[in-house]
Amino acid sequence: MKIIATYNIKGGVGKTSTAVNLAYLAAQNHYKTLVWDLDPQGASSYYFRIKPKVKGGSKQLIAGERELDGLIKATDFENLDLLPADFSFRNLDLVLDTRKKPTQRLKKLLAPLTQEYDFIFLDCPPNISLLSEAIFETSEILLSPIIPTTLSLRTLEQLKKYLKDNKLKHLQLIPFFSMADRRKKMHCEIMATLSEQHQDILSSTIPYASDIERMGWERMPLAAYARKSRSTDAYQALWQEILQLIT
Amino acid sequence: MPTTPLYFVLPENLTAEKFLKKLSKKVNFYIDVQQHAIKTYYDSFDWRLYNADMVCELNQSKTSSQITLIDRVTGECLALEELQDVPPFSAQFRNGCFKTRLAERIEMRALLPLCALPHQVYRLNILNKDQKTVLRITLDEYEILANRISLHPLKGYDKAAANISHLLANDLELSPTNGTAALNAALQLQGRKPKDYSSKLAIKLDPAMRADKASIIIYKQLLAAIQINEAGTIADIDTEFLHDYRVAVRRTRAGLSQIKNTLPPKIVAKHANFFAWLGQITSTTRDLDVYLLSYQQYQAALPETLQADLAPLYEFLKKKQVIAQKELADILSGSKYRKQLLAWEQYLRDPAAVKAKGSDANVPIKELADQRIWKVFQRVLKEGSAISESSPAETLHDLRKTCKKLRYLMEFFQDMYPAKDMKVLLRALKGLQSVLGDFQDYEIQENNIKHFSAEMMEDNIASDTLLAMGVLIQYLDTMKCTARNDFAEQFSRFKQAQNQAQFKTLFNR
Ligand SMILES: Nc1ncnc2c1ncn2[C@@H]1O[C@H](COP(=O)(O)OP(=O)(O)O)[C@@H](O)[C@H]1O
Numbered sequence: 060m061k062i063i064a065t066y067n068i069k070g071g072v073g074k075t076s077t078a079v080n081l082a083y084l085a086a087q088n089h090y091k092t093l094v095w096d097l098d099p100q101g102a103s104s105y106y107f108r109i110k111p112k113v114k115g116g117s118k119q120l121i122a123g124e125r126e127l128d129g130l131i132k133a134t135d136f137e138n139l140d141l142l143p144a145d146f147s148f149r150n151l152d153l154v155l156d157t158r159k160k161p162t163q164r165l166k167k168l169l170a171p172l173t174q175e176y177d178f179i180f181l182d183c184p185p186n187i188s189l190l191s192e193a194i195f196e197t198s199e200i201l202l203s204p205i206i207p208t209t210l211s212l213r214t215l216e217q218l219k220k221y222l223k224d225n226k227l228k229h230l231q232l233i234p235f236f237s238m239a240d241r242r243k244k245m246h247c248e249i250m251a252t253l254s255e256q257h258q259d260i261l262s263s264t265i266p267y268a269s270d271i272e273r274m275g276w277e278r279m280p281l282a283a284y285a286r287k288s289r290s291t292d293a294y295q296a297l298w299q300e301i302l303q304l305i306t
Numbered sequence: 307m308p309t310t311p312l313y314f315v316l317p318e319n320l321t322a323e324k325f326l327k328k329l330s331k332k333v334n335f336y337i338d339v340q341q342h343a344i345k346t347y348y349d350s351f352d353w354r355l356y357n358a359d360m361v362c363e364l365n366q367s368k369t370s371s372q373i374t375l376i377d378r379v380t381g382e383c384l385a386l387e388e389l390q391d392v393p394p395f396s397a398q399f400r401n402g403c404f405k406t407r408l409a410e411r412i413e414m415r416a417l418l419p420l421c422a423l424p425h426q427v428y429r430l431n432i433l434n435k436d437q438k439t440v441l442r443i444t445l446d447e448y449e450i451l452a453n454r455i456s457l458h459p460l461k462g463y464d465k466a467a468a469n470i471s472h473l474l475a476n477d478l479e480l481s482p483t484n485g486t487a488a489l490n491a492a493l494q495l496q497g498r499k500p501k502d503y504s505s506k507l508a509i510k511l512d513p514a515m516r517a518d519k520a521s522i523i524i525y526k527q528l529l530a531a532i533q534i535n536e537a538g539t540i541a542d543i544d545t546e547f548l549h550d551y552r553v554a555v556r557r558t559r560a561g562l563s564q565i566k567n568t569l570p571p572k573i574v575a576k577h578a579n580f581f582a583w584l585g586q587i588t589s590t591t592r593d594l595d596v597y598l599l600s601y602q603q604y605q606a607a608l609p610e611t612l613q614a615d616l617a618p619l620y621e622f623l624k625k626k627q628v629i630a631q632k633e634l635a636d637i638l639s640g641s642k643y644r645k646q647l648l649a650w651e652q653y654l655r656d657p658a659a660v661k662a663k664g665s666d667a668n669v670p671i672k673e674l675a676d677q678r679i680w681k682v683f684q685r686v687l688k689e690g691s692a693i694s695e696s697s698p699a700e701t702l703h704d705l706r707k708t709c710k711k712l713r714y715l716m717e718f719f720q721d722m723y724p725a726k727d728m729k730v731l732l733r734a735l736k737g738l739q740s741v742l743g744d745f746q747d748y749e750i751q752e753n754n755i756k757h758f759s760a761e762m763m764e765d766n767i768a769s770d771t772l773l774a775m776g777v778l779i780q781y782l783d784t785m786k787c788t789a790r791n792d793f794a795e796q797f798s799r800f801k802q803a804q805n806q807a808q809f810k811t812l813f814n815r
């Protein structure tokens with residue numbers, strides 16, 4: 060079992076799209092897969108048409124008063140389940156802070172599920188907070204989508220420094236380019252320089268594409284409504300490259 | 307919480323089309339898949355899966371072919387495998403969960419198709435307001451059975467399953483059923499029912515019944531067992547047809563010699579000869595079957611460096627088995643055999659046609675059973691007590707035979723005694739039989755492997771193979787000695803006062 064977090068300090072970079080689409084591909088490969096929607100906005104719950112509602116809210120969840128297993132919902136797709144978000148997740152930081160070892164908390168809650176699933180994707184909210192610290196402790200892979208802009212170089216370096224300073228050695232950072240627009244000269248140039256400076260950036264990139272944007276209308280993973288498209292192929296290539304790295 | 311019924315049967319006249327129309331007025335759904343399919347149920351001849359509360363079904367359609375093991379009680383899918391053709395033996399399946407679960411249950415028995423049900427499958431997805439699937443339903447429209455529905459709840463949507471189940475039962479007035487109802491109904495059409503064969507004896511006897519009539523009932527059941535296993539033995543479907551066939555033959559022989567003086571001596575003598583002959587002509591094939599079944603155990607007994615060298619022995623045994631099997635099949639298809647079996651069948655059907663009677667024909671069967679079991683039990687005690695550490699092998703072999711007679715007698719008449727007590731005594735007897743059986747079997751195997759090696763020498767086998775067989779003989783000898791050493795302990799356990807008292811209360815009050 061591997062826990063993969065899609066994380067970036069910034070919002071709107073493609074974290075949720077990545078978690079949802081890669082989880083779908085994993086499930087299609089017969090891996091038992093779970094997505095945990097940790098963002099109070101509930102975007103991944105929305106994509107799977109599942110109510111962003113958790114009985115007892117963040118308090119009871121973090122207190123361990125409810126078994127995680129009982130909160131899981133099957134998606135419409137085989138091998139793919141979801142742990143929905145809840146609006147109360149906006150207080151997750153505060154609730155975590157009441158615990159003795161707040162950053163160990165998610166790991167402990169997830170422990171009983173490790174038998175059942177091959178992959179658990181954590182769809183994270185942006186920011187660096189207590190919750191993200193707990194996510195870093197729990198995950199083995201930090202999958203980070205990067206939009207090729209001038210700012211993103213700084214963001215990536217900040218993240219690397221943070222992981223180093225906090226001695227998070229167990230965590231494998233995997234950055235890749237997201238929403239890349241080949242028609243934009245600037246995007247191409249930034250991708251070229253960044254890839255040179257950071258050899259660990261994956262060679263697969265996710266293009267900026269209208270069919271990916273359409274996920275919000277379709278409310279399902281891309282490959283479920285666009286079986287044959289360049290974007291679907293891009294996610295497939297990305298997933299294969301990641302699998303090579305982590306298995 | 308009451309469990310939600312997940313299986314329903316549709317009324318005779320309710321077609322799939324009409325049902326779907328009715329359902330669409332109540333809930334929002336779409337048909338995900340609609341296709342022609344064939345469902346074929348599988349089990350071993352002796353219902354090993356069914357007895358373990360499992361059902362094995364192959365579901366074939368244009369797009370897929372899957373075999374599944376299903377929990378008969380909960381309907382839960384225990385293992386699933388994609389495959390086109392179902393091989394007869396568990397060893398021939400791909401490694402994985404399905405193979406493991408199957409092998410655990412059916413062992414050496416072949417997986418046989420029970421019945422095939424052509425049908426139209428509809429897979430429905432029930433949707434909520436967000437067009438999210440909250441329940442999957444399979445509707446099977448059969449050509450020869452009433453249509454059936456099964457619900458497949460989705461994790462986290464138990465309420466939806468409960469609601470739809472309630473709606474099907476109350477608003478649409480469908481009758482709840484279970485996951486194997488289709489199997490049972492299909493078998494019924496063939497005039498069969500689950501567990502219609504078992505190698506165990508279950509003979510119902512009225513204790514006051516005349517002994518000759520009772521013995522005829524017993525022989526008839528044994529004859530049925532011989533006949534039901536005959537075709538599988540001739541076709542060599544798996545080794546257990548011949549095994550069960552031979553058990554029925556041996557039981558018949560034990561009956562003829564042990565249920566004494568109920569039938570006329572001339573009749574007994576004539577048919578006893580026939581069954582002795584049947585025992586003989588079936589023994590070579592059975593012995594070879596046993597060696598082949600034990601082959602893995604043989605191999606495992608060798609050091610790893612020699613394990614592969616034993617392979618020529620397998621080939622040699624297999625060749626011999628094929629020849630012996632062919633000979634056996636020829637005899638069982640021949641007129642000499644058929645005529646004599648028919649004569650026995652005719653006698654059992656109409657014993658009155660033969661006027662003569664045995665001297666004890668009129669004794670109530672319970673009385674005779676008491677006498678015989680008590681007497682043979684005494685013989686077991688006497689023979690066993692006479693065996694010391696230095697007694698020759700023959701004394702143990704003789705005791706083994708006597709134990710078998712006792713076992714068969716107890717099994718024939720089991721129904722007339724308290725089940726619990728019989729179970730305890732039979733278990734004690736089985737323990738004793740098991741060491742005696744091991745002792746003799748290992749001895750025979752040891753000797754035969756020695757003979758085989760001599761035969762194989764003529765084919766210029768590799769020296770390592772001979773070496774491996776040498777080590778194997780050593781192993782068999784050790785096992786034989788272990789059994790011999792265990793005998794005293796097992797016999798004293800059997801002989802213990804508690805068992806003796808129990809035998810006395812049951813059979814010699
Ligand atoms: N590759 C892409 N091309 C076009 N639009 C995208 C792409 N990836 C994501 N989007 C859109 O961008 C928005 C933000 O994406 P999302 O995956 O929710 O990011 P995050 O989870 O990082 O906030 C969404 O509306 C999504 O549909």
Ligand SMILES: [Mg+2]
Nearest residue numbers: 074075098102
């Ligand atoms: Mg998001």
